[in-house]
Amino acid sequence: MEESSKKLGVQSVHRSTLSKQVVEQIVQLLVSGQMKAGDKLPPEMELMEELGVSRPVLREALSALETLGVITRKTREGTFFNNKVGTHPFSVMLALATDNLPAIIEARMALELGLVTMAAEKITDEQLEKLRKTIDAIANSEDNDYGEADKEFHHIIALSANNPIVEGMIDSLLITHNKVNSLIQVRERERTVEYHKAIYAALEARDPQDAFLQMYKHLDFVRQKVLQYSSANDE
Known part of the structure; x- marks a missing residue:
């Protein structure tokens, strides 16, 4: 990397939502x-000066980036962009759109x-x-407390796609699932089981088109419900 005295092409930020x-x-x-994976970021003082922010604001932003896997901070060595930062683009975009619920659901x-x-083309009998076990867990859950089993259902499907290039999307999928799940005020266990069984049947039949259709029906139902709750809370 070129010497740190060279000015970076960043703009000073305004006083609202500074860390973001x-x-x-x-x-x-x-x-x-301007920089690439593996590069070392300039020292904190230099970043603070160029961005026009305080140390707490900068450190809050760096902590967020580290949590997302974009950077690594090493004691006495400095802060570096991770070499595999390319596997986290969706996580970064989700972090930047935390207040945009429709966009999160669409993602x-x-x-x-x-x-x-x-x-639908790759899932194994074991998967x-x-x-099936997650569906049973939801059906037998007490007090409609089946959030973890629901998340595991979607996680298994994501993993069964078995594509190393999209592995970075799976963490993002779980982030969006957690965000949407936290907004559901009234759970409908029987409807959830019904949707999951339809998706399961399409996957068992190795039918990509039906799998797409059944998943769309499920997610669109969730979308409408969550956006309805959100609108009611904004009123």
């Missing part, structure tokens, strides 16, 4: 090609609809058995 803007500016260094739909069609 700092995250955007640092990510932009990668997007623009989940885009990921899962693609993954379930691949899963189908694991799916």
